[in-house]
Amino acid sequence: MIELLKNTQINFMGKKNIALLLSAIVSIIGIIGIVQIARGSANLGIDFAGGTVVQLKFNKNVDLSQVRKALENDGIRNFELQDMPTIQKVSITIKQEEDTQYSDKVINALRAGLKDTDITVDSVSTIGPKVGKQLRIDAMWAIIAATVGILIYVTWRFQFRFSIGATVATFHDVLAVLAVFYVFGREMNLILVTALLTIAGYSLTDTVVVFDRIRENLRKNIREPVEDVINRSINEVLSRTIITSLTTFLSAAALFFFGGEVIHDFALAMLIGIIIGTYSSIFVASPVVLLWRGDRPLVKR
Amino acid sequence: MKKKNVKWRFLLILVALMLSFVYLLPNLPLSIPESFKKILPESGINLGLDLQGGIYLIYEVEGQKAAELTASRLANTLRKLLDKDSIKNTVTVKGTSIELSGEVTKIKDALVKNYANLDLAIEEEKITASLQEREIKWIKDNAVEQALETIRNRVDQFGVAEPMITRRGENEIIVQLPGVKDPKRAIELIGKTAVLEFKLVDDESTVSAEYPNAVTAADEKQFLEKYTKEDKLPKGDIILFERRTARETGEVFKKPYLLKSETILSGDFISEARVAIDSRDNQPYVSIKLDTEGAKLFEEITANNVKKRLAIILDGNVYSAPVIQERIAGGTAQISGTFTMDEAKDLSIVLRAGSLPAPIKIEQNVTVGPSLGRDSIEAGKRAGIAAFLLVVVFMALYYKLSGVIADAAMLLNILFLLGAMAALNATLTMPGIAGVILTMGMAVDTNVLMFERIREELRSGKTPRAAVDAGYDKAFFTIVDSHVTTLITSAVLFQFGTGPIKGFAVTLSIGIAINLFTSLIGTKAVFDYMMNAKREVKKLSI
Numbered sequence: 136m137i138e139l140l141k142n143t144q145i146n147f148m149g150k151k152n153i154a155l156l157l158s159a160i161v162s163i164i165g166i167i168g169i170v171q172i173a174r175g176s177a178n179l180g181i182d183f184a185g186g187t188v189v190q191l192k193f194n195k196n197v198d199l200s201q202v203r204k205a206l207e208n209d210g211i212r213n214f215e216l217q218d219m220p221t222i223q224k225v226s227i228t229i230k231q232e233e234d235t236q237y238s239d240k241v242i243n244a245l246r247a248g249l250k251d252t253d254i255t256v257d258s259v260s261t262i263g264p265k266v267g268k269q270l271r272i273d274a275m276w277a278i279i280a281a282t283v284g285i286l287i288y289v290t291w292r293f294q295f296r297f298s299i300g301a302t303v304a305t306f307h308d309v310l311a312v313l314a315v316f317y318v319f320g321r322e323m324n325l326i327l328v329t330a331l332l333t334i335a336g337y338s339l340t341d342t343v344v345v346f347d348r349i350r351e352n353l354r355k356n357i358r359e360p361v362e363d364v365i366n367r368s369i370n371e372v373l374s375r376t377i378i379t380s381l382t383t384f385l386s387a388a389a390l391f392f393f394g395g396e397v398i399h400d401f402a403l404a405m406l407i408g409i410i411i412g413t414y415s416s417i418f419v420a421s422p423v424v425l426l427w428r429g430d431r432p433l434v435k436r
Numbered sequence: 437m438k439k440k441n442v443k444w445r446f447l448l449i450l451v452a453l454m455l456s457f458v459y460l461l462p463n464l465p466l467s468i469p470e471s472f473k474k475i476l477p478e479s480g481i482n483l484g485l486d487l488q489g490g491i492y493l494i495y496e497v498e499g500q501k502a503a504e505l506t507a508s509r510l511a512n513t514l515r516k517l518l519d520k521d522s523i524k525n526t527v528t529v530k531g532t533s534i535e536l537s538g539e540v541t542k543i544k545d546a547l548v549k550n551y552a553n554l555d556l557a558i559e560e561e562k563i564t565a566s567l568q569e570r571e572i573k574w575i576k577d578n579a580v581e582q583a584l585e586t587i588r589n590r591v592d593q594f595g596v597a598e599p600m601i602t603r604r605g606e607n608e609i610i611v612q613l614p615g616v617k618d619p620k621r622a623i624e625l626i627g628k629t630a631v632l633e634f635k636l637v638d639d640e641s642t643v644s645a646e647y648p649n650a651v652t653a654a655d656e657k658q659f660l661e662k663y664t665k666e667d668k669l670p671k672g673d674i675i676l677f678e679r680r681t682a683r684e685t686g687e688v689f690k691k692p693y694l695l696k697s698e699t700i701l702s703g704d705f706i707s708e709a710r711v712a713i714d715s716r717d718n719q720p721y722v723s724i725k726l727d728t729e730g731a732k733l734f735e736e737i738t739a740n741n742v743k744k745r746l747a748i749i750l751d752g753n754v755y756s757a758p759v760i761q762e763r764i765a766g767g768t769a770q771i772s773g774t775f776t777m778d779e780a781k782d783l784s785i786v787l788r789a790g791s792l793p794a795p796i797k798i799e800q801n802v803t804v805g806p807s808l809g810r811d812s813i814e815a816g817k818r819a820g821i822a823a824f825l826l827v828v829v830f831m832a833l834y835y836k837l838s839g840v841i842a843d844a845a846m847l848l849n850i851l852f853l854l855g856a857m858a859a860l861n862a863t864l865t866m867p868g869i870a871g872v873i874l875t876m877g878m879a880v881d882t883n884v885l886m887f888e889r890i891r892e893e894l895r896s897g898k899t900p901r902a903a904v905d906a907g908y909d910k911a912f913f914t915i916v917d918s919h920v921t922t923l924i925t926s927a928v929l930f931q932f933g934t935g936p937i938k939g940f941a942v943t944l945s946i947g948i949a950i951n952l953f954t955s956l957i958g959t960k961a962v963f964d965y966m967m968n969a970k971r972e973v974k975k976l977s978i
Contacts, residue, residue, distance in 0.1 A: 136891060136978065137833070137834050139834075190808070192805075192807060192808075222811075235797070235798035235799070235800075235801060236798065238801075239620065255805060255807055256619075256803070256805050257804075257805045257807060257808040258802075258803060258804045258805060258808050259619070259801060259802070259803040260801065260802045260803070261798065261800065261801040261802075262799075262800050263496075263797075263798065263799040263800060265496075265799060266494065266799050266800045273932050274932070276932065277928050277929065277931070277932040277933075280928045280931070280932075281924065281925045281928040281929075284924040284925075284927075284928060285921055285924055285925070288920055288921060288924060289921075292917055325933075325934075325937065326867070326937075329867065329929060329933065329937050329940060332925045332928060332929050333874070333922075333925060333926075333929075333940075333944070335925050336921050336922035336923075336924060336925030336926065337878070337922055339917075339918060339921035339922070340878075340881065340918035340921070340922070343914055343917040343918045343921070344885065344914055344918070347913065347914045347917070371892075372888075374888065375884060375885060375888040378834070378884050378888070379881040379884050379885065381830070382827050382830065382831070382877045382878075382880045382881060382884065383874065383877035383878055383881065384877070385823060385826040385827050385830060385877055386823040386826070386827060386873050386874050386876050386877030386878075387874065387877065388823075388826070389819045389820075389822035389823035389826060389873060390819045390823065390870055390873050390874070392819075392822070393815060393818040393819035393822050394815050394816065394818075394819040394869075394870065394873075395811060395812055395814075395815025395816070395819075395866075397486070397808075397812050397815075397866045398812075398815075398819075398866055398867065398869075398870050401867065401870060402870070405874070
């Protein structure tokens with residue numbers, strides 16, 4: 136039997152204050168990120184801000200400065216360029232442009248400016264301001280709906296204080312991934328929201344594994360202090376929470392390294408989310424259960 | 437110990453495997469005899485727009501404009517009616533309302549007699565006649581339906597393999613054109629309002645002699661300001677332009693025309709439109725044929741206006757303004773301009789398919805070129821193989837034989853998932869591929885939970901057989917709980933996501949559901965079968 140971790144005796148609950156402080160800070164950054172998204176000052180993708188992205192493929196390496204010059208010569212301003220030199224692609228983003236036929240102008244400008252280069256249009260996405268606003272609202276509702284759905288299910292399956300723990304941990308995971316993306320200035324878009332929702336669903340797997348064991352052990356040892364039971368339970372299931380996360384992490388890593396540019400950010404968010412999800416089931420979900428001192432006993436008898 | 441019957445479970449898996457294979461046949465690169473094909477399912481998994489290339493468009497139909505157009509048509513009719521009865525009147529259109537002044541009482545009587553369905557607001561000096569709310573709503577709704585029909589006609593004639601054109605909500609139309617080779621051309625074709633009008637050139641007025649032959653885009657505003665002032669623009673006239681592109685420089689010039697604003701003939705009478713080539717200069721042009729009524733009107737117009745110029749106008753742009761040499765019978769006319777062959781072809785399509793009842797505006801446009809689609813499929817394959825190898829090797833190393841069993845179950849999981857998608861005719865998108873790949877990692881999770889539990893039971897001294905049973909029983913609820921939460925979020929994603937993201941939600945949720953089957957029935961059957969061996973199993977490779 137190969138075992139990742141044998142008979143660990145880590146006092147997880149002893150470190151709960153540091154862990155909760157850390158998580159609180161990260162969550163606050165995540166909340167700041169949300170506020171900035173709502174105010175429109177974060178790095179919003181065009182699906183939320185409205186605008187146009189044109190991705191072009193060239194038959195040879197093209198210097199970004201040439202692209203910039205060609206665009207500026209045609210009076211195009213406020214664009215962002217992203218270079219993918221290994222595959223000879225450049226993507227041009229113009230945010231908050233209300234003209235939904237603007238991509239033609241961009242493509243024509245480059246065809247005129249880079250005469251000796253063959254240009255293939257890889258993709259064009261244009262989102263009108265109305266759709267952008269609608270998508271922002273939809274995304275918000277989706278996150279709320281998912282959270283409420285999870286809360287209802289967990290409340291049905293577990294006691295209230297467990298469901299509080301699970302919900303706090305889920306929120307924490309979503310906020311933490313958002314915080315990482317926000318701090319590093321990465322783009323907030325629909326694909327990120329998709330990843331966040333997937334993370335919300337998946338991070339519960341770990342939490343459920345830990346909770347199931349805590350519940351089982353509490354039933355068996357009614358007299359033992361709750362803190363000890365929680366510690367022992369986490370130690371017992373530590374290797375399996377890590378392994379279940381690891382296998383999914385491996386899949387996400389394959390997506391990240393080989394999945395191409397379309398799915399790159401999604402895979403990145405998943406990778407971060409899986410790690411944070413595993414952390415949170417131990418250091419967020421469980422301490423919340425411990426700290427939520429209701430009058431009722433921990434286990435329904 | 438009593439042996440457990442595993443036969444029916446293996447049979448079930450075999451049936452599922454065969455079904456998956458049959459449903460996946462259309463997607464496999466095999467040549468299947470024609471006689472076989474008839475009994476086989478037809479389509480299998482479809483590739484999404486992001487993988488095969490194509491366009492996804494959301495249009496907003498500007499229904500308000502259709503209502504305004506109705507009001508302005510009605511104003512023309514009213515003017516004629518009042519003039520006929522020699523009632524003094526001034527008629528102006530404001531949005532969907534018409535203001536009438538002049539002999540107010542007589543106008544009121546005429547309106548009440550002829551137009552019961554107008555809302556009237558009567559003041560001392562003027563009457564405001566408005567379209568009723570209900571009427572406006574009907575016009576808007578009808579405009580969307582008509583636009584839908586017109587777009588469908590245009591796309592059909594343009595030739596796209598499997599277009600999807602649907603209405604969404606009050607005023608939106610979604611157009612999906614997979615595999616379109618020339619997206620820009622398709623978008624132009626769909627978006628053209630294509631209102632064809634014939635108007636007479638006002639050659640009697642002297643102001644038009646002052647017009648420059650061509651106005652650059654920069655000077656257009658200035659020109660219009662100067663010549664639309666009251667003393668410069670004769671009553672009942674309008675100015676429209678003909679666009680001309682200089683061959684060498686690509687610069688656009690506009691030639692102004694002073695026209696009588698009345699439309700004497702419209703595109704509604706077109707019965708046929710086709711491309712023809714002018715034998716003199718090899719230029720393509722569009723030849724149109726009018727229906728009987730239109731032909732009669734056209735003959736009348738040409739007979740009454742010999743030596744005058746007749747402007748042919750499409751969507752507010754003058755295409756040409758030939759001099760009427762003589763009465764034209766038969767109802768044929770030609771629209772010439774500096775067309776390329778494709779442009780002429782597209783123009784003939786929009787003229788045949790009819791005009792849009794109101795302008796439409798692009799709200800969202802996602803165009804994916806075929807090369808990006810191919811790149812994505814390639815990347816998806818590479819990532820899939822990499823993920824598969826990583827997970828398989830890890831499981832085999834860590835859990836030995838049991839890991840290999842889990843790997844086999846995972847492979848089945850993926851096959852069943854693809855089979856189910858084919859059976860449902862689901863669409864595979866790039867995020868969908870990501871869903872399949874993530875499913876690989878999540879699929880073995882179930883087995884990891886069981887194996888860990890079994891190991892625990894073994895450590896506590898149970899026999900392999902008892903350990904397997906206890907492991908499965910105790911891990912069962914943990915597994916179900918963790919699956920349900922993922923299903924909840926995929927359901928939300930399905931509800932809220934657009935195309936590609938819906939694809940992700942579909943693959944993830946089907947994958948998760950099938951996972952319950954393959955691990956709780958599949959792997960368990962294999963373990964039970966091993967435990968059924970003649971000699972009691974002493975050691976479990978886990």
